[in-house]
Amino acid sequence: MALPLVMGDQNKKTNLQTENLLIIGSGPAGYTAAIYAARANLQPLLITGFEKGGIPGGQLMTTTFVENFPGFPDGVRGPDLMDLIKAQAVRWGTKLLEEDAEEITLNQRPFIVKTSTGTISTNSLIIATGASANRLGIQKESLFWGNGISACAICDGSTPQFRDEELAVVGGGDSACEEAVYLTKYGSHVHLLVRSKQLKATAAMADRVISNDQITVHFESVLVDIEGSDWLKAIRIKSKNTPEEKIINVKGLFYAIGHTPNTDLIKDQLKTDAKGYIFTNPGRPETSIEGVFAAGDVADSEWRQGVTAAGSGCKAALAAERWLSENNLSSPIKRQTTEPELSPKEKINENTNEETFNEDTIWQKGSYPLRKLYHESQKPLLVVYTSQNCGPCHVLKPQLKRVLSELEGKALGIEIDIEKDQEIALQAGIKGTPTIQLFKSKKLYKEWKGVKQRSLFKEAINNLIKSK
């Protein structure tokens, strides 16, 4: 749809500065679009997302090794890959806003996007909001969510409750197969519940499952019910061909049943296809409104890969740049130097030991600083339980480090890798990562699970600092 390209007077009333390009979504599509737009001196603003539609960094934050992204002959951890792509986008001048986009208005120019804290005006827009994991919607699902049921084996598989126990995965595609194989590292046996007669996964992935004697595939089976009290104890499944139901005693149930495109924001504003994905002409990023482009899984019901998402992000940025310039709408920045500074390299955070321990260091890792500070420090302690493959942990750690540094050492953080320090995780009753516990003088004051707003942690720690 071609809206008149004349600016409304909205911005004069609100004094809003209009962005050249706003990108919504921080998966491979969004960050790649940002790299291209930033290198074209458009200084794009990228809304990373926070809770709606998945975590910052997107779906690859929930996987272990990505073995098919070009440039990594030995594979790369999903969260590490996303950290690298993000660093590249930031290095070239992308501005990041760590929030969710809550509302978009596309029937006026510039376009308006509302977030939880403000309003953004932009001449062009790239929607790269990806897709979200589906749920089954069966009874008791919400009761056991986080108490045995998870949508991310990679994030939660290593929690102590699942170790050496029987586990189940629902689904028959690549994700389900990958999760089933992954879970054999932790569980004693994995049951894969597949609705149809065969696996929909790629042949190589299906072969890995079929040849693994730690996995039993239950074809033509559906999940009927979940049993347990505090924690999941068993699932009831039914074969499609017989009326009988079967109980399998599993301590963990992992959903891998596909995704739904995150299109709530543009509902009834942009044309979508029959499956609800944003409509674009094959191989092109333009949507039904000029100046609005779509990239990645949100507009791709077929390929849905990291590299295809990145490729479409590149196309969307190049198309946006061309469109802005054709319509005299771009205000490129002038760089002081042609080469931006190199991106900072994260130091590998080894466990702190007796020699490296310092009672004033804001962030330390492992059981040694935990024991020392728990018994000896009067400061609030933020104990953060993580696991190496947990994408949300990658998102959360820099947030927490920032909170602690803003508090100038009045509170301290300790990271516990639940794989390295299993005993501690078990004693603390950790059921998934990330889990964050806030202690002062050996007393537990608060516990959070998952990624939360920075302000929530800061407020709770500040309250403890102020209390006697």
Ligand SMILES: Cc1cc2nc3c(=O)[nH]c(=O)nc-3n(C[C@H](O)[C@H](O)[C@H](O)COP(=O)(O)OP(=O)(O)OC[C@H]3O[C@@H](n4cnc5c(N)ncnc54)[C@H](O)[C@@H]3O)c2cc1C
């Ligand atoms: C378990 C698993 C394993 C996978 N393994 C591989 C693999 O090995 N190789 C491969 O190539 N692909 C793999 N994929 C597929 C790949 O992850 C996706 O194709 C790719 O991430 C899609 O990228 P995207 O940028 O389109 O969207 P996503 O990665 O889904 O990112 C979407 C982004 O949009 C943000 N967002 C959503 N709603 C809003 C909002 N309202 N406001 C602001 N932001 C919002 C989210 O926070 C997120 O940052 C895997 C997927 C899964 C689930």
